Amino acid sequence: MTIYDILKQTEFAEISERIQKFYGSKDIDKYAELYNKLLSITPNHKHKKFTVYISAFRITDSVEDEYVEHFDENDTSLYYDVSGVYDDSDEVYSISTCFYADFLQYSIDDTTLKNYSYSTILAHCFWEITAYGFDRQ
Numbered sequence: 001m002t003i004y005d006i007l008k009q010t011e012f013a014e015i016s017e018r019i020q021k022f023y024g025s026k027d028i029d030k031y032a033e034l035y036n037k038l039l040s041i042t043p044n045h046k047h048k049k050f051t052v053y054i055s056a057f058r059i060t061d062s063v064e065d066e067y068v069e070h071f072d073e074n075d076t077s078l079y080y081d082v083s084g085v086y087d088d089s090d091e092v093y094s095i096s097t098c099f100y101a102d103f104l105q106y107s108i109d110d111t112t113l114k115n116y117s118y119s120t121i122l123a124h125c126f127w128e129i130t131a132y133g134f135d136r137q
Contacts, residue, residue: 003052003125004043004104006118007035018123024075030134031126037100040071044101052084052095053109054116054124096113096131123132 012035019031056078057065068078083092084106095103107122116124 001108002043002104003108004120004136006037006108007038007104010118010122011037014117014119015122015126018117018119019073019126022080022123023127025090026132028128030130034126034130034134036130038082038104039102041104043104044099045105046123048107049087049107050093050102051109052082052125053085053105054114054121055083057081064077071115073120080124082124095125095128097128099131 012053015035016028016031020028052088056068056071056075057080058068058078060066065079082095084095085092095106098106103125112121
């Protein structure tokens with residue numbers, strides 16, 4: 001299952017609700033524009049297979065935050081990290097600077113698909129890919 005696959009099956013209203021729940025309503029109109037833009041782009045299939053996953057963490061007083069394996073996807077006391085790996089590598093990468101056509105062809109790992117609804121996956125991914133702004137291609 002790819003980002004593009006779940007994007008085509010998810011209404012923006014559902015994603016918007018999730019973005020606002022976790023990140024607030026600032027720029028929600030820009031997220032709506034991003035959603036429509038992504039639906040109009042043809043995914044780029046020229047690159048190596050890249051798989052996205054989302055991890056949940058609880059902020060602690062220690063040096064490292066606590067990884068949370070079992071959680072409710074609606075828990076706003078947690079923070080969520082979106083990362084990815086190439087199939088031939090163990091190195092973890094951010095998706096915050098990816099091109100939109102590349103983002104659409106990224107696969108979603110099975111654990112993420114099991115732990116999160118499509119709208120929540122997209123909300124966290126949208127937040128991540130707009131970390132440096134909305135004006136990338």
